Amino acid sequence: MSPLPSSFLPLQTGGANIELLIVLVITVVVVAGFWKTFEKAGEPGWAAIIPIYNLYVLIKISGNPWWWLILMFIPIINILAQAKISIDVADKFGQGILFGLGLLLLSFIFYPLLGFGDYQYQQSL
Numbered sequence: 001m002s003p004l005p006s007s008f009l010p011l012q013t014g015g016a017n018i019e020l021l022i023v024l025v026i027t028v029v030v031v032a033g034f035w036k037t038f039e040k041a042g043e044p045g046w047a048a049i050i051p052i053y054n055l056y057v058l059i060k061i062s063g064n065p066w067w068w069l070i071l072m073f074i075p076i077i078n079i080l081a082q083a084k085i086s087i088d089v090a091d092k093f094g095q096g097i098l099f100g101l102g103l104l105l106l107s108f109i110f111y112p113l114l115g116f117g118d119y120q121y122q123q124s125l
Contacts, residue, residue: 030108036115037061041092042123061121062088093119 034048041061048054052069059068062085071081087100093114102110113119 026108029112033112033115037089037111040115040119041121058089059085061092062086063092064088089114092122094122095119 031048034054035045038048038054038057038061039045043057043061047057055072056066056069059066064085068081068085072078083101083104086104087097090096090100090103093099099110103114
């Protein structure tokens with residue numbers, strides 16, 4: 001039996017390592033953006049790395065009631081709730097609906113922008 005040509009062998013020479021590194025870098029940037037955003041809003045930055053609690057804190061930052069966290073576990077409703085929360089977070093930082101949709105759809109870009117940018121949290125009275 002003749003050996004397979006190298007073009008038929010799976011890529012095991014490090015291509016997966018580069019992809020993993022890219023994913024890790026994006027993850028660190030997003031977590032750092034969440035961390036800074038939470039700190040700007042007067043919440044603990046470490047909350048960004050705690051699953052479910054970070055949703056609660058984000059809901060709190062957006063000015064919505066705590067029970068919106070329950071909506072995050074209902075299919076389809078969770079998408080609408082997340083859209084409203086993202087738009088409300090953008091509003092709390094003085095931004096509009098398009099920025100809020102950016103937070104929803106391109107969070108890996110917009111949360112670091114929000115966290116590391118010159119945006120200021122505007123707490124409502």
